[in-house]
Amino acid sequence: MIAFGAAITKPEMYERAARRGIELAAEPGSEVISGPAAGTIFQSYNALLERAVQLRELEALVLVHQDTEIVDHDFCDRARAALSQSDVGLVGCVGAVGVRSIAWWEGSVSAASFVHRHEDHGGGELPAFSWSSDDAPPYARNGEVDTLDGFLLVLSPWVVRHIRFDESLGAFHGYDLDFCLQVRAAGRKVITAPFRAVHHHALTPFDDPEPWIRAHIAVAEKWDGRIARVGTSAGDWSERAYRAQAMRDVARLVDHGNVQLHEARVRRLEAAIAEARGSVSWRVTAPLRWGQRVVHARRAHPTDRSVVVQPPEVPKR
Amino acid sequence: MIVFGCSVALIEPWERWAGPGIMRALDDDSELLTLAAMDSISRSNNLLLDTVAGLDGLEALVLVHPHTEIADPQLCAKVRAALADPEVAVVGCIGSTGEPGLAWWEGDVTRGSVTLAYDDEGGGEIPAFGFASPSGPGPAHTVDGFLMVLSSWAARNIRFDERLTLGHGLDVDYCHQVRAAGRKVVTADFHVIEHRSLELIEDVELWGQAHIALARKWERGLPEPFATPAGGVGEIKARARRAEAEAECARTIAYFRRLGYDARVEALERQLAELTESPSWRLTEPLRRLNMWRRRRADRA
Numbered sequence: 001m002i003a004f005g006a007a008i009t010k011p012e013m014y015e016r017a018a019r020r021g022i023e024l025a026a027e028p029g030s031e032v033i034s035g036p037a038a039g040t041i042f043q044s045y046n047a048l049l050e051r052a053v054q055l056r057e058l059e060a061l062v063l064v065h066q067d068t069e070i071v072d073h074d075f076c077d078r079a080r081a082a083l084s085q086s087d088v089g090l091v092g093c094v095g096a097v098g099v100r101s102i103a104w105w106e107g108s109v110s111a112a113s114f115v116h117r118h119e120d121h122g123g124g125e126l127p128a129f130s131w132s133s134d135d136a137p138p139y140a141r142n143g144e145v146d147t148l149d150g151f152l153l154v155l156s157p158w159v160v161r162h163i164r165f166d167e168s169l170g171a172f173h174g175y176d177l178d179f180c181l182q183v184r185a186a187g188r189k190v191i192t193a194p195f196r197a198v199h200h201h202a203l204t205p206f207d208d209p210e211p212w213i214r215a216h217i218a219v220a221e222k223w224d225g226r227i228a229r230v231g232t233s234a235g236d237w238s239e240r241a242y243r244a245q246a247m248r249d250v251a252r253l254v255d256h257g258n259v260q261l262h263e264a265r266v267r268r269l270e271a272a273i274a275e276a277r278g279s280v281s282w283r284v285t286a287p288l289r290w291g292q293r294v295v296h297a298r299r300a301h302p303t304d305r306s307v308v309v310q311p312p313e314v315p316k317r
Numbered sequence: 318m319i320v321f322g323c324s325v326a327l328i329e330p331w332e333r334w335a336g337p338g339i340m341r342a343l344d345d346d347s348e349l350l351t352l353a354a355m356d357s358i359s360r361s362n363n364l365l366l367d368t369v370a371g372l373d374g375l376e377a378l379v380l381v382h383p384h385t386e387i388a389d390p391q392l393c394a395k396v397r398a399a400l401a402d403p404e405v406a407v408v409g410c411i412g413s414t415g416e417p418g419l420a421w422w423e424g425d426v427t428r429g430s431v432t433l434a435y436d437d438e439g440g441g442e443i444p445a446f447g448f449a450s451p452s453g454p455g456p457a458h459t460v461d462g463f464l465m466v467l468s469s470w471a472a473r474n475i476r477f478d479e480r481l482t483l484g485h486g487l488d489v490d491y492c493h494q495v496r497a498a499g500r501k502v503v504t505a506d507f508h509v510i511e512h513r514s515l516e517l518i519e520d521v522e523l524w525g526q527a528h529i530a531l532a533r534k535w536e537r538g539l540p541e542p543f544a545t546p547a548g549g550v551g552e553i554k555a556r557a558r559r560a561e562a563e564a565e566c567a568r569t570i571a572y573f574r575r576l577g578y579d580a581r582v583e584a585l586e587r588q589l590a591e592l593t594e595s596p597s598w599r600l601t602e603p604l605r606r607l608n609m610w611r612r613r614r615a616d617r618a
């Protein structure tokens with residue numbers, strides 16, 4: 001039996017994303033042990049693990065973020081196939097190798113079969129690079145990785161019984177890398193599999209950088225010397241400090257430049273739109289466009305007389 | 318006497334910006350000194366300094382970057398006012414306190430009336446370093462090298478460090494030297510236009526190396542308030558860990574911010590396309606052409 005669990009802080013998001021995906025993926029007999037978050041994600045997930053341990057004939061526990069929507073109806077078959085090797089402890093759909101910190105995306109990402117769907121600025125999607133094998137780049141492959149993105153994790157029964165999220169590390173950030181490192185340190189494999197999911201997420205990484213920075217340091221300190229390369233960098237501490245400070249300021253400078261450039265682009269486009277809307281030709285043809293909208297509305301709702309298309313508001317020049 | 322100095326590498330920016338700006342700012346008692354730029358900015362600046370250092374009656378040397386346009390006819394009067402305090406050795410139009418590194422804008426930025434004029438995206442003008450939320454002019458620890466006013470004391474006693482060969486951070490280093498010698502750095506309300514791209518960095522690797530070189534030079538002996546006691550291994554390790562985390566954090570934030578802006582731009586481009594590809598817009602194309610022709614004709618008349 002494959003169980004599903006999520007820690008819920010935003011019920012509306014859970015209903016819209018995670019629950020929908022779980023309902024699609026779950027088999028008859030699957031257990032769903034989602035519940036309100038109990039403190040940090042480390043604590044919440046550990047609570048789910050304690051519940052999962054009690055489940056009889058558990059084949060796997062699928063942990064999803066509340067904003068993760070599984071879109072494979074045969075997800076359970078894929079999960080079983082991925083866990084068919086007894087030394088596999090953890091499976092996900094986004095993973096990387098060469099990882100040295102909780103910024104695992106700074107490593108070499110080898111699989112990412114998820115779509116990032118957002119509602120910013122009218123909404124949109126960022127495509128996955130390995131959604132289908134036909135479109136995947138040459139470096140895309142499923143298999144063993146250093147770490148997975150925690151938005152979708154499939155845990156083997158052994159992992160459910162033996163590994164716990166390290167509650168000393170903070171509230172949220174770095175829980176996935178640390179968990180993967182624990183699984184690997186215990187001799188089990190972490191792999192990606194061709195699951196597909198949609199991550200419903202704003203185009204922001206986090207609200208407050210400070211907890212992320214603290215988690216970065218804590219995870220580096222914990223694993224430096226225990227797993228190859230994690231928490232390491234070239235040079236002595238002095239060299240590392242100088243280089244990292246430079247790279248930090250470079251990144252910020254690039255960011256400032258991008259902001260300036262994009263703001264200028266936005267100003268140019270907004271001016272062009274305002275000019276077009278304020279033009280005589282746009283204003284004189286407003287009734288024409290209104291008529292078109294009325295026709296479309298009537299076609300879309302032929303019997304519903306309550307549908308009213310407001311006449312156009314024409315901006316003054 | 319106030320001398321305006323400029324090392325000219327390319328004629329065009331000099332003719333478009335620095336030259337006309339200096340002409341605007343010169344007063345009866347001013348001199349103009351232009352020299353062909355040499356291979357390093359420090360060496361070029363030092364030649365300007367060497368040339369003016371011996372001048373009798375020198376009040377100040379105004380070092381003007383070729384892409385800087387002085388838009389302030391009162392500049393000389395403002396220079397004299399700023400240098401009325403004999404402790405002041407460097408005056409800039411924009412600078413900061415609280416950040417000793419190459420990225421001085423990460424500190425508390427103080428600024429005069431400085432704008433950035435750009436050609437990107439059809440061109441325009443914005444407040445310079447607006448992203449740093451600057452306050453009005455005042456005391457500074459460093460100033461931007463786009464325009465630096467050096468007192469006669471500075472012109473005679475402090476030189477740009479020609480060991481810093483990467484072209485970035487010479488202004489910061491000069492200000493550190495001045496302050497290490499016990500003099501002050503300030504910003505004043507100069508009206509200046511900086512002509513450059515909105516993209517702030519061209520060669521990331523070079524800039525990073527210059528950042529390290531500057532930090533290495535001043536790792537001991539930074540003037541107050543930056544002077545730091547020699548740290549043990551534990552302190553250096555903690556600094557490295559923190560900086561590595563901050564660097565990856567900054568990259569992540571920059572990446573997502575770019576995604577957000579891309580989404581915003583795409584939404585506006587869609588809106589504009591919907592407008593300009595609509596049947597009514599296409600139908601009225603002749604009308605707009607006629608209007609444009611009438612406007613051009615009226616302009617010619």
